Amino acid sequence: MITFQDVSKTFSGQIEAVKKLDFHVEKGEFFVLIGPSGCGKTTSLKMINRLVEPTAGTISIDGKDLRDFNRQELRWNIGYVLQQIGLFPTMTVSENIAVVPEMKKWGKNETKKRIDELLEMVDLDPGTYRNRLPDELSGGEQQRVGVIRALAGNPDILLMDEPFSTLDPISREHLQKDIAKLQQKIKKTIVFVTHDIEEAMQLADRICLMRQGEAVQIGRPEEFRNSPASGFVKKFVGGRGMDVWNAPASEVMETDSQHMVGETMIHAPSFPAPLYVFGDQRRFLGRLDPTGTVTTHDLLVSPERPLHEVVSAVEASEFDALPVVEGDKLVGVLSYRSIVAYIHAHRPERGLCRDGSGRRVFGSLRQSTRNTV
Ligand SMILES: Nc1ncnc2c1ncn2[C@@H]1O[C@H](COP(=O)(O)OP(=O)(O)OP(=O)(O)O)[C@@H](O)[C@H]1O
Numbered sequence: 123m124i125t126f127q128d129v130s131k132t133f134s135g136q137i138e139a140v141k142k143l144d145f146h147v148e149k150g151e152f153f154v155l156i157g158p159s160g161c162g163k164t165t166s167l168k169m170i171n172r173l174v175e176p177t178a179g180t181i182s183i184d185g186k187d188l189r190d191f192n193r194q195e196l197r198w199n200i201g202y203v204l205q206q207i208g209l210f211p212t213m214t215v216s217e218n219i220a221v222v223p224e225m226k227k228w229g230k231n232e233t234k235k236r237i238d239e240l241l242e243m244v245d246l247d248p249g250t251y252r253n254r255l256p257d258e259l260s261g262g263e264q265q266r267v268g269v270i271r272a273l274a275g276n277p278d279i280l281l282m283d284e285p286f287s288t289l290d291p292i293s294r295e296h297l298q299k300d301i302a303k304l305q306q307k308i309k310k311t312i313v314f315v316t317h318d319i320e321e322a323m324q325l326a327d328r329i330c331l332m333r334q335g336e337a338v339q340i341g342r343p344e345e346f347r348n349s350p351a352s353g354f355v356k357k358f359v360g361g362r363g364m365d366v367w368n369a370p371a372s373e374v375m376e377t378d379s380q381h382m383v384g385e386t387m388i389h390a391p392s393f394p395a396p397l398y399v400f401g402d403q404r405r406f407l408g409r410l411d412p413t414g415t416v417t418t419h420d421l422l423v424s425p426e427r428p429l430h431e432v433v434s435a436v437e438a439s440e441f442d443a444l445p446v447v448e449g450d451k452l453v454g455v456l457s458y459r460s461i462v463a464y465i466h467a468h469r470p471e472r473g474l475c476r477d478g479s480g481r482r483v484f485g486s487l488r489q490s491t492r493n494t495v
């Protein structure tokens with residue numbers, strides 16, 4: 123459907139924004155362009171609807187060179203969701219959505235029907251929202267109107283430039299689900315730009331990861347996970363989400379746990395099972411059994427064991443908590459509770475990381491952006 127052949131763009135004769143991009147987007151495919159700030163994502167997108175002309179190479183749609191299209195018609199047939207929503211501020215929601223249908227000279231009734239249908243598709247009640255102005259909408263509502271405005275003229279291709287970037291994490295997740303559902307229904311060819319690797323992994327059929335104007339890897343999400351083409355890709359994809367599972371037991375364990383007790387305190391009431399007992403200088407003595415005697419306990423975790431192994435060990439054992447023993451000392455306990463708390467506290471910071479311009483970025487990406495900009 124959309125083909126890039128050796129496409130480059132140089133601004134002012136010196137800024138090489140895009141270098142020899144080569145890819146093919148299939149009809150109905152959800153294709154994601156991702157990469158650090160300034161790597162050429164928006165420039166690549168704008169070349170598809172000729173808001174920017176390539177300096178070299180050829181872009182074609184269904185085999186026809188873009189230069190052979192009438193530029194106006196091309197734009198009408200390619201929906202475009204801008205990086206900064208860009209609703210016309212003095213026009214109502216209906217008027218905003220109707221721009222392309224009117225240019226295409228649809229009848230009034232047909233346009234009105236289409237507007238209502240689109241508003242309903244993104245859960246905005248037409249009666250309530252049709253006549254509002256953009257600044258009478260929340261950020262998320264504006265983004266939704268931005269998306270359906272791009273769909274209004276029933277284009278075959280939809281270009282979306284970080285359409286959810288200004289949203290809070292909850293609205294963002296909501297809209298991500300909406301767009302995934304929408305795509306199943308409408309089966310447009312979508313080229314979607316994002317900074318967020320999780321978003322890309324969730325939505326994309328294929329991902330093109332860019333760096334300094336070049337494509338460093340193009341493939342399905344699982345290919346990025348399973349066979350990253352370089353250290354850069356690995357770092358980009360791995361992120362903090364992976365590191366959590368490699369955290370050593372010593373970082374995850376509770377050092378002051380209900381599941382551990384000094385031998386002199388054993389008689390205190392209501393300890394939970396299992397209860398691990400230490401003696402002088404925290405020397406590990408064993409587990410308190412139901413008869414009240416301390417028995418040996420062989421299933422020990424060493425402090426450097428990675429979390430993913432610890433989880434398997436806890437799961438395979440009959441105990442809800444395991445002792446972490448260093449040398450002969452009981453240094454902590456790994457319980458279901460501590461594992462869940464750790465994973466929760468260290469989950470990828472969806473919505474929490476923001477770059478200099480206030481844009482939300484993914485933890486790992488923030489790192490790579492810092493390195494390359
Ligand atoms: N009209 C322009 N004139 C000169 N340089 C430009 C122009 N548009 C973009 N650039 C430069 O081209 C490079 C790529 O910009 P582009 O907007 O494509 O990046 P991006 O990947 O979309 O970044 P971001 O994630 O920050 O939106 C940047 O170095 C940018 O400064």
Ligand SMILES: [Mg+2]
Pocket residue numbers: 163164165205283
């Ligand atoms: Mg951009």
